[in-house]
Amino acid sequence: MMRKSLFASVFIFMAFGHANGQWKRVYETGYSHFMGLRYELNGMKFFGRDSGVVITDTVIYGISDTVVLTITAITTDGGNTWHENKSNIAKNGIYGNVSATDVNHIWDARGQFIYQTTDGGKNWETYTNQDSVGTKVSSIYFIDSLTGFEGGGGMTMHRTSDGGKTWQLVHHSETDSMYYPIYYISFSTPMLGIATTYDIGTWVLRTTDGGFNWIFTTDIHSGVGNRSYGLSYSDPSNVFFPELRAFHHSTDSGKTWIWIDPKPPFPGYFSAIAFVDSLHGVASGRNPARDSLVLGYTSDAGNTWRTIWIDSSAGGKSGFFNFAAFPNPSVAYIGGSNAVFRLSTADLAVQESPLVSDGVKIEIEAGKLLIMMPNEHGDRLNIFDILGREVSRGVIPPDGSLKLDVSTLQSGIYFVSTGNWFGKFAKE
Numbered sequence: 001m002m003r004k005s006l007f008a009s010v011f012i013f014m015a016f017g018h019a020n021g022q023w024k025r026v027y028e029t030g031y032s033h034f035m036g037l038r039y040e041l042n043g044m045k046f047f048g049r050d051s052g053v054v055i056t057d058t059v060i061y062g063i064s065d066t067v068v069l070t071i072t073a074i075t076t077d078g079g080n081t082w083h084e085n086k087s088n089i090a091k092n093g094i095y096g097n098v099s100a101t102d103v104n105h106i107w108d109a110r111g112q113f114i115y116q117t118t119d120g121g122k123n124w125e126t127y128t129n130q131d132s133v134g135t136k137v138s139s140i141y142f143i144d145s146l147t148g149f150e151g152g153g154g155m156t157m158h159r160t161s162d163g164g165k166t167w168q169l170v171h172h173s174e175t176d177s178m179y180y181p182i183y184y185i186s187f188s189t190p191m192l193g194i195a196t197t198y199d200i201g202t203w204v205l206r207t208t209d210g211g212f213n214w215i216f217t218t219d220i221h222s223g224v225g226n227r228s229y230g231l232s233y234s235d236p237s238n239v240f241f242p243e244l245r246a247f248h249h250s251t252d253s254g255k256t257w258i259w260i261d262p263k264p265p266f267p268g269y270f271s272a273i274a275f276v277d278s279l280h281g282v283a284s285g286r287n288p289a290r291d292s293l294v295l296g297y298t299s300d301a302g303n304t305w306r307t308i309w310i311d312s313s314a315g316g317k318s319g320f321f322n323f324a325a326f327p328n329p330s331v332a333y334i335g336g337s338n339a340v341f342r343l344s345t346a347d348l349a350v351q352e353s354p355l356v357s358d359g360v361k362i363e364i365e366a367g368k369l370l371i372m373m374p375n376e377h378g379d380r381l382n383i384f385d386i387l388g389r390e391v392s393r394g395v396i397p398p399d400g401s402l403k404l405d406v407s408t409l410q411s412g413i414y415f416v417s418t419g420n421w422f423g424k425f426a427k428e
Contacts, residue, residue: 023295023308026079026333027340029056029071043098043108044323044335050078052325052333053103053120054340072121074103078331079342085121099142107164109137109150114164118145127164139195141185149211151182151195155203159211171205171214184231184241187211194239194254196231204241206254217254230283230324234275240302242270242283247302251278260302264384264415267307268294272334274324282332282343284321293321295334297343362416362425369406369425371396371416384415 029039039056046052051074058069070089073082100106108115114127114137142148150158150167158167180197182205187193191210197203204217231241239250246261247270268285275281283296283305296305321336332343363370371381373396381402383392391414392404406414409427416425 022297023334023341023343025339026342027054027073027075027082027335029338039338041323041335041338041340043100043106044325044333044340045098045100045106046325046327046333047100047102049328049331051076051103052079052327053100053106054082054335055098055106055108055121056338070108070121070124072106072117074120076103079333079340085119087117087121087124089115089124089126097138097140099140099148101142101145105142105145107140107142107148109140111136113137114140114150116164136181138181139183139185141187141193143187143190147190147210149185149193149195151185153181155180155182155197155205157182157185157195157211157214170212186231186233186239188233188236188239188253192236192253194231194233194241196241204248204254204257208253217257230270230273232274232281232324232326234277234281234326238275238278240273240275240281242273244269245285247273249301262298262303262305264304264382264417266294266296266305267309267417268292271320272322272324274326274332276326276329276332280326280329280345282324282326282334284324284334284336286320293336295321295341295343297332297345369404371402371404373400373402382417384417385409385412 029041039058041054041056043055044052053075054073056071056073058071070087072085072087074085075082097109098106104118104120106117106121108124112128115124116127117124137150137152139151140148146161146163148160148164149170150160152158154172156169157171159170160167180203182195182197185193185195191208193207193211195205195207195214205214206217207214231239233239237251237253239254241248245266245268246259248257249260250257266283266285268287270283270285273281273283279299279301281298281302283298283302285294285296286292287294287309292309294307294309296307298305321334321341323335324333325335326332330345332345334341334343362372369383369392373381381394381396381404382390383404383406385391391409392406394402394404396402406427411428413426
């Protein structure tokens with residue numbers, strides 16, 4: 001009986017698990033519940049390679065609208081050390097929307113209130129937008145220390161040129177103000193910006209004049225109830241935003257969009273995304289079936305992802321990693337409700353190299369695919385074709401050895417997926 005080894009044609013292109021340690025926890029707010037208090041990480045921004053800021057609120061448990069302490073954590077060495085500034089300013093609402101232009105100038109929007117600090121969170125000023133058209137602020141973004149935007153329901157947007165003290169209406173839809181809130185705003189240059197909605201499908205608006213006028217992108221509207229989670233510019237031309245397990249990518253500053261459906265599918269629903277260029281990005285997601293969180297890295301514009309699983313408790317009470325940053329090609333960050341993780345891309349030495357990883361072995365014998373994964377027993381294993389269709393599945397037994405019949409599969413490339421490992425093989 002002839003055994004044909006696939007070592008020359010099987011490649012690990014997404015395999016990095018907990019043991020590899022590329023994702024390192026570099027900041028933690030503490031317990032999500034402790035002494036009647038709850039800690040919620042409500043914002044994360046990074047600038048260049050090493051400087052970043054994290055905003056965490058301390059909330060009285062059971063009193064949902066009372067923030068009793070805001071912690072502004074600042075790093076200037078890539079997350080190795082942090083300096084915390086604490087302020088007992090009482091904020092209206094526990095879920096904020098944070099923007100920052102550096103580690104000192106930070107804005108936090110809650111309801112109809114906007115909180116601003118110019119000294120890294122030691123002191124905060126409170127502003128009220130009197131021209132809010134009856135809507136709550138659902139997003140905020142500042143281009144510099146003076147020019148910024150806030151979004152609300154009914155696709156409402158306001159612009160400020162004095163750091164948030166006063167605001168001018170620049171866009172509003174006749175749609176009921178309870179729906180279609182502007183949930184994400186981002187600019188690649190002081191002139192080019194994108195805004196997306198969050199509710200009953202996604203709408204996209206773009207500006208080319210610094211945010212004074214906004215127009216709809218006419219060729220995109222999901223219309224199926226999907227919601228946008230995140231928005232990322234990698235350069236003035238390339239912009240990305242996800243919906244569920246797929247995402248949209250524009251290469252012309254948001255004029256036209258293409259739909260990217262990763263193969264195999266991203267193993268969780270996207271909750272944050274960030275790209276450093278047109279190919280390399282990071283993302284976070286959640287898999288409700290596993291009650292687990294997933295961190296991912298892509299080097300091919302999101303068509304395939306290297307992923308690892310994180311226990312859902314790492315995301316705090318809300319169980320999500322809602323923030324992603326990829327400020328430099330060598331380092332990326334993902335933040336959840338009580339933790340921040342850092343990825344050093346230099347550690348991603350395994351690209352498309354021959355199959356050698358954590359004892360994993362794949363061979364074909366007499367029309368059967370033999371998979372030996374001693375560290376993955378108990379996990380479900382799925383095989384997808386190049387179009388992302390599942391063609392076979394199984395559960396890895398205690399001895400880590402699984403055989404699947406692939407004799408009826410057509411010749412071509414196939415993907416193998418477990419919770420912590422992805423690979424591909426060629427069937428002749």
